[in-house]
Amino acid sequence: MNNEKFETLSAEEQQKILEKYDPESNTRNLKGIFRIITFVGLLAFSLFQLYTAIFGVFTAQIQRSIHLGFALALIFLLFPARRGQKKKGKLQVAWYDIILALLSVYVGAYWPTNIDAIVMRVGLLTDTDFYVGVLAILLVLEATRRAVGLPITIIAILFLSYGYFGESMPGFLQHSGLSLERLVQTMFFTTEGILGTPLGVSATFIFLFLLFGSFLVKTGVGQYFNDLAVSIAGKRTGGPAKVAIFSSALQGTISGSSVANVVTSGSFTIPMMKKLGYKREFAGAVEAAASTGGQLMPPIMGAAAFLMVEFIGGGLTYWDIAKAAAIPAILYFTGVWIMTHFEAKRIGLSGLAKEEMPNRKEVLKKIYLLIPILAVIVLLMSGITVTHAALYSILIAIIVGFINRAANMKLVDIIYALVDGARTALAVAAATAAAGIIVGIVTKTGLGLKLANGLIDIAGGKLLPTLFLTMIAAIILGMGSPTTANYVITSTIAAPAIILLGIPDLSAHLFVFYFGIIADITPPVALAAFAAAGVSGGEPIRTGIQSAKLAIAAFIIPYMFVLSPELLMIDTNATELIWVIFTAITGMIAIGAGMIGYWFRTLHWVERLFAIATGLMLIYPGVWTDTIGLVAFAALIGIQFVWKREGNKPMKSQNA
Structure with a gap:
């Protein structure tokens, strides 16, 4: 191996790949007055969330509608109607997007300014209520299409159609049908639709942890993860591949997207792997499999764990979810690590050269950069609320940022971290609002139970066939959807089938969560693998097949913890767990x-x-x-x- 330094992707190249495979990154590069408006709007969004986290949230409808209003308005200003759309002339934002942004502000403000009158009407809608509700549905669908992607938008539209045309549905899918007025009422004037639990979790816990991730980036933790991974695994057999696995497991803590994780850490690790001798497809596959696994790694599991707490209920805490997911996540990364090791041995690859390794002493001197990560774990273990754990962790991250001279953190960096955190939250807010539409229809029509019974009937009432069919459903439903929406859809539609067979709720929800996540590396729609191919220059489908092969553990582990709940540390002792x-x-x-x-x-x-x-x-x-x-x-x-x-x-x- 020669000693020339490997080349990493430039920021522009990374952005192009993100825009191609990650709808959340397809934003306008605004200038002038629109840049100021969106900057102030994003900052105000973060400050609102911090204010309510510190001094207490408003009532559900007000908190969630303001959160929704901020998100929708900013999405229409930042996300063009079509990918790569460039606006010619002085007006950078299309006139219709300005109107949509203003209408979003109106919709977001409707509940706070009319809550007494709406409550007094006890579910009876005025003409204005009806039109505002219709407008809210349409704005959510269009914002979701732009910021999240077409798959979840189509699913939401199909569910709305199912709710309205229920009487025309065949067989067990048939129901009495929802009138247009009742549909609108459910979607926007109850907490069972758009303003339901998914958006509620986004408006509280998820936003704060996305903000925490933004502050970690500003403190230099992201780069430190790469340096730490190289110093630990770089010289080992097939070192760069193991660096990718180690780094991506850590990066998953601060990234809410498999694709974003691939591009950020992959721009560093994939060129290293290619230079060492790995084929392009294999190098991309390692990064895709590892980055996708980052969404499964506690303490922050792609934000979906917060939703899991609300969906399962029964006194379950966030720490219960993180603790249960720890061993399966470790087994997943162990499987990827083992296969990359055997591949390196098979083709005779060694580790990085000495001159390509960072100074280990210098790396270890900065071990304090991991304090915010350790803090969030300790705080969650201590039993304090998730909200306060996030707030304290943000404060600790800021302190660490000021200590780290390399980060050179200043007051302006705190402001930019607040803005970047809010920007990251936009797609999550849209996705959870659209997911609320799906949950609302399932609740009103009883579709979840109908589909669960249908799956069990097809499987003949047997557990393993039911698990297999649920796995297929979760992978299909998860294709092209971000982590948060992915989990909402799969847990609402697929998980009930497993629960009906007597499997604990936590095992069932983690089962569908796993298979929804690995849809990102399962062809034919494997966005994380396709993004990795964009970085490596490999063939996308081959990269996807290699990714699925490397992540074989993810196809096995969910069956393991359903059949053996000890892996989730449910009703087990130390001896059983170790065995x-x-x-x-x-x-x-x-x-x-x-x-x-x-x-x-x-x-x-x-x-x-x-x-x-x-x-x-x-x-x-x-x-x-x-x-x-x-x-x-x-x-x-x-x-x-x-x-x-x-x-x-x-x-x-x-x-x-």
Whole structure:
């Protein structure tokens, strides 16, 4: 390997890829008066959220409608009607977008200025109420299309149609139907539609943690994650790939998007992997799989964990969710790590050269930059409210930013962090508002229970077929949707089927959450993999297939924690937990070797199949499967060492 420095993507190149694969990044580059208006609007949005977090939120309708008004107005100013649309002339924002932004302000202010009259009418709508409700629905759908993407917009429209045309639906999908007036009332004049729980969580917890992520970026934590990852894993076998895994697991803490994670950390790790000798598709696949896994890694799981707390209820806390998700996330990254290691061994790759490594002493001197991450974990464990945990963590991040000389943080950086945090929250607000439409229709029509019963009937009432069908539904529903909306859709439609079979709510919700997330790396619609291909220069579909192969753990682990709740630390003791983790990791080693085609040496195709079968037995909970799996595992190792000692080579295997 030569010693020339690897090249990373420029900021402009990163932005182009983000705009292509991530609707949230497709914003106008405003100047002049519109730049000032949006800057002030974003700052005011953050200050409003901080004010209510410190002094107490308003009533649900007021808090959520103001949050919605801010988000919709700013989306219409920042996001053009079409991707890449450039406005010619002096007026940077189209005239119709200015009107839509003003109408959004009106809709956002309607509840706060008319709440007494609306409450007194007890569900009876005036003509003005009706038209405002219709306007709110249309604005939410258009804002979601621009800021989030077409898939969730289409799903929301289909659900609205289902609510209205219920009498015309076939079979078990049929219901009495909702009149137009009742539909509008549900969508905007109750807390079961647009102003429902998803938007409520966005207007409180999610916004604050997105703000926390924005402050972490300003303090230099994002860059420190890369330096720390290189210093720990850079010199190991296939070092850059392991750097990508380690870095992306950490970056997931401050990024709410798989695609954004791919582009930010991938612009650094993918060129390293290519220079070392990894193929373009494999380099992109490693980053895509690792970045997607970042959404599964506590303490901040793509913001969906906050919704999970509200959806499951029953006294469940955010820390319960984070704790339950910890071991599955570790197993996921262990699986990706193992497979990249075997691939590096297979093609004979070493680690980075000494001159490409950062100074370890200098890196360790800045270990204090991790204090905000540790603080949020400790605060959540301590039992204080999620809101206060976020506020204190933001304050700690600011203090750390001032201590870090490299960040050179000033008062103006705090203002920009507030603006950037609000900008990040726009797509989440739109997505949760659209998700509220879906939840509202499901609640009013009982669709969730109908679909759950339908899935169970198709599966013959058996658990494993039901899990398989639910997995397929979650992957399809999750394609092209951001993490937050992704979870709302899958948990509303797919999770009830598993719960009906007696599986704990937490296991069921995490099951659909996992498969909704890995839709980002599952062809044919694998946005994270396509973004990684944009960085690596590889072929998108091949990158997606490689990503899905590397993330094979994510297709197995959800079945594991449904069948073996010990992995979620539900009703378990330390001995059981240690044994389950041991057999699971051992199983992942065998599966990884079988998938890559290399262990201590190249594997024959028969050995590959045997290794995968061995891994599945070890992963499946049970005394007999574990026993057989461990014996088979030992036999595989023995056969390889005997073969190596005798100097024999097996028949050439077809390696991916």
